[in-house]
Amino acid sequence: MLLCDVGNTSYHFLDGVEDYKREANSFDPSSVKEKVYYICVNPHAKIILQELENWIDLSWHVDMKNYYETMGIDRIVACGTLENGIIIDAGSAVTVDIVKDGVFEGGFIYAGLRAMQQTYKNISPALDYSFNFELDLDKMPKNSQDAISYGYLKTLYCEVMSHQMDIVLTGGDAKEFAKIFPHAKIDERVIFEGMKKIMKKANVC
Amino acid sequence: MLLCDVGNTSYHFLDGVEDYKREANSFDPSSVKEKVYYICVNPHAKIILQELENWIDLSWHVDMKNYYETMGIDRIVACGTLENGIIIDAGSAVTVDIVKDGVFEGGFIYAGLRAMQQTYKNISPALDYSFNFELDLDKMPKNSQDAISYGYLKTLYCEVMSHQMDIVLTGGDAKEFAKIFPHAKIDERVIFEGMKKIMKKANVC
Numbered sequence: 001m002l003l004c005d006v007g008n009t010s011y012h013f014l015d016g017v018e019d020y021k022r023e024a025n026s027f028d029p030s031s032v033k034e035k036v037y038y039i040c041v042n043p044h045a046k047i048i049l050q051e052l053e054n055w056i057d058l059s060w061h062v063d064m065k066n067y068y069e070t071m072g073i074d075r076i077v078a079c080g081t082l083e084n085g086i087i088i089d090a091g092s093a094v095t096v097d098i099v100k101d102g103v104f105e106g107g108f109i110y111a112g113l114r115a116m117q118q119t120y121k122n123i124s125p126a127l128d129y130s131f132n133f134e135l136d137l138d139k140m141p142k143n144s145q146d147a148i149s150y151g152y153l154k155t156l157y158c159e160v161m162s163h164q165m166d167i168v169l170t171g172g173d174a175k176e177f178a179k180i181f182p183h184a185k186i187d188e189r190v191i192f193e194g195m196k197k198i199m200k201k202a203n204v205c
Numbered sequence: 206m207l208l209c210d211v212g213n214t215s216y217h218f219l220d221g222v223e224d225y226k227r228e229a230n231s232f233d234p235s236s237v238k239e240k241v242y243y244i245c246v247n248p249h250a251k252i253i254l255q256e257l258e259n260w261i262d263l264s265w266h267v268d269m270k271n272y273y274e275t276m277g278i279d280r281i282v283a284c285g286t287l288e289n290g291i292i293i294d295a296g297s298a299v300t301v302d303i304v305k306d307g308v309f310e311g312g313f314i315y316a317g318l319r320a321m322q323q324t325y326k327n328i329s330p331a332l333d334y335s336f337n338f339e340l341d342l343d344k345m346p347k348n349s350q351d352a353i354s355y356g357y358l359k360t361l362y363c364e365v366m367s368h369q370m371d372i373v374l375t376g377g378d379a380k381e382f383a384k385i386f387p388h389a390k391i392d393e394r395v396i397f398e399g400m401k402k403i404m405k406k407a408n409v410c
Contacts, residue, residue, distance in 0.1 A: 008329055043330070070331065070349040093328045096356075098345055106345025108355040109332065111316075111324045119316045119324045123298045124213055125248070126275065127314065140303055140311025144275045150313040151301075155360035162363060 001205065002032065005074060005191045006040035006049070008092050009172070014192045029055060037199060039191075041072045058195055061202035066104045077194035078170065079104050085166040087190065088181070090173035096160060110156055113173050120148050133179040153180050206410065207237065210279060210396045211245035211254070213297050214377070219397045226377075234260060242404060244396075246277045263400055266407035271309045282399035283375065284309050290371040292395065293386070295378035301365060315361055318378050325353050338384040358385050 003014040010021040011029070013036075024042055029049055036055045040046050049055045059073045067076045075095050078087050082099040089095045092115060097107030111119065113131065120127040129145040137154050141147040157180050160167065167184035169177055174186050187193075199205050208219040215226040216234070218241075229247055234254055241260045245251050254260045264278045272281045280300050283292050287304040294300045297320060302312030316324065318336065325332040334350040342359050346352040362385050365372065372389035374382055379391050392398075404410050 041329075041331075068347045068349075072331075093325075093332070094356075106347045107352060108346055108359070109325070109349075109352045110356040110360065111321070112328065115324050115328050116316070118327075119320050120298075120314070122323075123316065123320050124246075126277075127298070141313055142273045142311050144273075144314075147312060147314045151299075151315040154313070155315065155364045158363040158367060159360045 002034050002036045003192050003195050004036050004038040004055075005195070006038055006042050006045045007074065008042050011045075012191070014189065019189060019192070037195060037205065039073045039077055039195065041074050056204070058198055058204070061198050061204060071107075074191060075107065076104075077198065078190050079107075079194075080197055081190055081194045082168065085168055086160060086163055087168045087170065088160065088174075088177060088184070090169065090171040090177045094156070094171075094173075094177075096156075098163060098165065108159075113176065116152050133176055135180075137180065157181070207239050207241045208397050208400050209241050209243040209260075210400070211243055211247050211250045212279065213247050216250075217396070219394065224394060224397070242400060242410065244278045244282055244400065246279050261409070263403055263409070266403050266409060276312075279396060280312065281309075282403065283395050284312075284399075285402055286395055286399045287373065290373055291365060291368055292373045292375065293365065293379075293382060293389070295374065295376040295382045299361070299376075299378075299382075301361075303368060303370065313364075318381065321357050338381055340385075342385065362386070 005012040010024050011027050012021050013019060030052055037058050038055055039058050040049055062076055075097055078089060079097050079099050083102050084100055087097050092112045094110040094112055095107060098105040127148055129148055131152055132145050132149040135146050135149045137157055141150045167181055168190060169181060169184045169186045170188055170190045174188055178184055178186055210217040215229050216232050217226050218224060235257055242263050243260055244263050245254055267281055280302055283294060284302050284304050288307050289305055292302050297317045299315040299317055300312060303310040332353055334353055336357055337350050337354040340351050340354045342362055346355045372386055373395060374386060374389040374391045375393055375395045379393055383389055383391055
C-alpha cells in the first residue's frame, strides 16, 4: 500500500517509511500496480486517477465543513494534523493556514519561490537574482538582490510572525524557508500524517 | 520644456501643469521636438534617448552618494523629495523606500499588481482571480480570491506599517493601493517634484 499527495509539480509517495517524488509532467500513474490512497490538487492528474481502480481518492472521506469549497485538499488534510499553529506549505505556491483549537481559522496563498523569481525577472532583467535567504530581516536593503529578497521574504515573515503561533513548515522548499523561520518545526511528511488520520477515522484500508 | 519619467511600461510627461502618458512599446521619442528633461530606467529607451539632442538626462546631476549603484533613478529622485517617510511607487514593480531626516535608509522591491496576478494564474488556473482591494485585512481569508489578495496585500501592508512612518503613494496603481493604505498621501507627480528640485540645485534650464 502506498500513500500519494499529487501536486501541480510532483507525485509525492510514501511507501511505508520511505518517501519519494515523481515529476507530474512525465509520471504515468497507471504504472503503479499497488493500491494507492491519494489526494490530488492537480486538475489534469485528477481526470486520469479517477479511471484507475487501484488509486483511491481519500478526499471523499474528508470532513469539509470547517473549510471552504475551493480550498486545496492538501491544505485541508495538513490542517487536520494541527491543534494550534500555523502551517506553511512551501511549494509552487506557499500556503499559510491557521488552526486554533483544532478549527481552521483561514489562510492565505503566497507565490512560491521559483514563480516569484521568474516574476521579478519578467518585470525587469535588472531584477534577475536568486533570493538571499541569509538576508538580515531587520535592515532595509541597499542592494538589488536584497531588495527583492526582502520584498519576497520579509513581508511574508512580518505577517506570519504577527500571529504569534507555533509554525510547521512543509513542502519542497521547507528547508529554504526555515532559514527565515528558524524556530519553525520542519515536517516534510505532515501531509501523510493527515492522510493516515483520515484513513483511521474513516476505517479505510 | 517638458519633463519626462521613462519607465518600463510608459513615458510619463509633465507639460507645465498637465501630465500624460505614452506607451513605452509604441512611442517614438524623436517625435518630440521640444527640450525634454528626463530620467529613465528603461534599458531599451536609454539607448535611443542618449542619441537625441533635445532629450537631456537629469541623472548626471543627481547626487548618488546616499544610494546604491543599481538602484533605479526614479526611486532616487522620488526619495529626494522626502524629509521623513515611506514612499511607495506602485508600478510594474512596487518599490518601497524609507527616508529619515532627509537620508535614504534603504528600500525593497515588491512585484506589481499585474505581474502578481499573472504569477498566481501561472501557478494554477484555480488562482486566476483579480485582487480584492476591499478585503478585510484583519481577518484570515476563507475563499480563494481573498486568499491570494491577502497573500499579496496584507503581507506588504504588515511590513510597511511596522515602520510607523508617513506614507506617500505614487505610480500608476497608487489609487488602488490607497484602498489598503487609507492614511497615505497620494502624489502621482512626486517624481516631477524631485526632478524640478534637481534642476534647481544644478541650475539646469
